[in-house]
């Protein structure tokens with residue numbers, strides 16, 4: 001009894017070509033240096049877009065805000 005050859009999915013060259021083109025035309029995300037640590041980061045889009053912070057510093061900043069908020073409310 002012969003084993004049946006496993007049919008591999010054949011990707012048509014047209015689809016391959018399209019996929020290649022879509023990768024080539026897709027622009028890499030613009031990166032900026034983090035204003036705090038200098039790491040490459042993707043600039044924010046939105047109200048805080050002027051600040052170039054990597055996600056680490058962004059999180060640190062957000063947690064710092066939360067801390068100061070808690071301290072403010074604790075003092076009242």
Ligand SMILES: [Zn+2]
Nearest residue numbers: 034037054057
């Ligand atoms: Zn940073």
